[in-house]
Amino acid sequence: MFMRPTLLAIATLLTFNTACADEVQVAVAANFTAPIKALAADFQKDTGHTLVASYGATGQFYAQINNGAPFDVFLAADDTTPAKLEQEKAIVPGSRFTYAIGTLALWSAKTGYVDAKGDVLRKGDYKHLAIANPKAAPYGLAATQVLEKLKLTEATKPKLVEGQNITQTYQFVSTGNAELGFVALSQIYKDGKISEGSAWIVPATDHEPIRQDAVILNKGKDNPAAQALVDYLKTPKATALIKSYGYEI
Structure with a gap:
């Protein structure tokens, strides 16, 4: 008699968590492969959402996005490509920010x-x-x-x-x-x-700054996992991990 409500409560909680969990498709600049792999498990543990990453060159991703690639979030290796996407109204307004400065x-x-x-x-x-x-x-x-x-x-x-x-x-x-x-x-x-x-x-003064910007693409506008990932990248836990790979924030 006593166990029934408990099991029901657990089942309800599991159903609620599953219903609230979403998947975010992320285009990730190749240089950020190791950090995002390290972040993915914690992101899922802390938010319940699943991160699915594709890795490649920023310029190639730009072409794919323009051709309708199904990405929700783009973690670029520069700031000019996300800015271009912003000008083309291909991103959620106000979502662009610098998540790392590369070395x-x-x-x-x-x-x-x-x-x-x-x-x-x-x-x-x-x-x-x-x-x-x-x-x-x-x-x-x-x-x-x-x-x-x-x-x-x-x-x-x-x-x-x-x-x-x-x-x-x-x-x-x-x-x-x-x-x-x-x-x-x-x-x-x-x-x-x-x-x-x-x-x-290489000293940072020997080349233009490698400012790496992230954006939520239009496809990710109504995906809670997309916003959750962008928010997560700004947390002290995430920024500390990013720094451990030699990036500046």
């Missing part, structure tokens, strides 16, 4: 190969230098700006190997197909240190 790193999978000032770029004893496609990936554009500032654009041109996005660029270096590569610090950084190989953390 560029010159990286090798070899321990001790890259010096703390990046002088290895000038030595020229490497065959391949990997960068992300500067037309589609903001980290690739930043890499070209660094080479230009260092007056190494012409010298490195024959050595360049382009990845479609920053993930492929990382793979070129991690597999040894390129001795060096400009990657996102977040790909090789965890808890305050370089997690593998050797790297030069």
